[in-house]
Amino acid sequence: MSLRAPKGTDDILPPASRVWRRLLNAWEQMAEVYGYDLIMVPLFEMTEVFSRGVGESSEVVQKQMYTFDDKGGRSLTLRPEGTAGVVRAFVQAGAQGVMKVSYSGAMFRYERPQAGRRRQFFQVGLEYLGSPDPDADAEVIELGYRYLTSMGVPDVVVRLNSLGDGECRPAYVELLRSWLEERRSLLCADSQQTLDLNPMRVLDCKVCAEIVAGAPSPVDSLCDACEAHFGAVQQRLISEGVRYTLDPQLVRGLDYYTRTAFEYVGSALDTAQTALGGGGRYDGLAELLGGPPVPGVGLALGVDRIVLSIPDAELPAIDVFVANTDTRRAEALRILGDLRSSGIKSDSLPDQRSLKAQFKAADRRGARAVVVVGDEWETGQVVIKRLDDGSQETIAREEIATWLKSH
RNA sequence: GUGGCCGUAGCUCAGUUCGGUAGAGCACCGGGUUGUGAUCCCGGCUGUCGCGGGUUCAAAUCCCGUCGGUCACCCCA
16 A cells, blocks of 8 residues: 555645635635735744643643654644744734734644544634724624635524633632532533633533533623623624624633634534634733733634535636647647736646547536637637537637637 | 444445455546537556455455554544
């Protein structure tokens, strides 16, 4: 058996990769439209960036990180998520003012792979740093919602919660801890352990879902400031037409969230992997990483899961295919060059193949039309054929671009 | 970390019950049509039957071991 891609990794090959290109291009464009610059940060970081940032009590840090020592004896970790590295970079650069940035790339978590859960998976994400304003939360949530909807994910809904902040959370955590302690023996083994580390994580346990359903919710313990913030976020979401539901059990898997936490769910994934992405506010994260207090809010979306959620579509690779008879190769290449110069996605076959083979290639690559360069060239003409209805006509070679625009 | 299912052609799989010459469809290439795809017809190419050992005159098939894939639980994107 020859070499294979490592367990839990995927090769994204054409034609399936066409939908990936569409998703990534659309993401870049949308982020730019909303005023987010590009940021590029390392795929690996000092391990502490994640252990301190994401949180020791999180499942991600406890079990799922690809951690290794480099040849200089430094402990490094392949990024399991994007936010901690971006905030580290902002702090390192001086944490000045407001920074709105977007990114996309692979993340790594060591887990048993299954549908929609890979060891290397792809996220698009963004971070809005330096503003405590609820409008920032709402903008981030709205952008993700619009993106998913416009990419064709059916029935996108935002699940929304508020986790409180440094003012009200400590008291809430104690309230929750004592409530859970009274029921300790009913909890699963894992939850009994996480109860000591981070009681809020227990709310996220599916095994204990029934018991925990009656637990005190963070939204009932919010201080006035958090309450007002949460209200303002919702008001803005309503006025932007974002569909959301309140979910008092939502705590998310990363420990750095404060106040707003949210997840996007769609109807297409019927199994447990329903979360297409999520995010929240993390006003304490910069300090955890040794920086000044910097408010921030962000989101990340799982591209692999988006691909699984949208209906299969046969996307074309090119618009036009240029075919030629065996004496007109050079002329065909000139036409191809012209088309490409005017930004029309076009291609031809290498080697001189039969017209039949060239048409077959055109069909397979989704071209709308085929230009045939043949004997008509002598009078300055080419044949152009539509592949959808099979009709064709002979036109002057200067008219190709015009013809394409009107057909 | 726990459990189920599956490994045979590039892909999807039949053949395993009851051991006896390695199969089909799709894809790919060519031809029918010396200038036309998607449809149709004809032809061609493709194999360490996951790997190792055992039983047997004979193993894809039976036995033992091992590796891999996949789905689900848990958790998350």
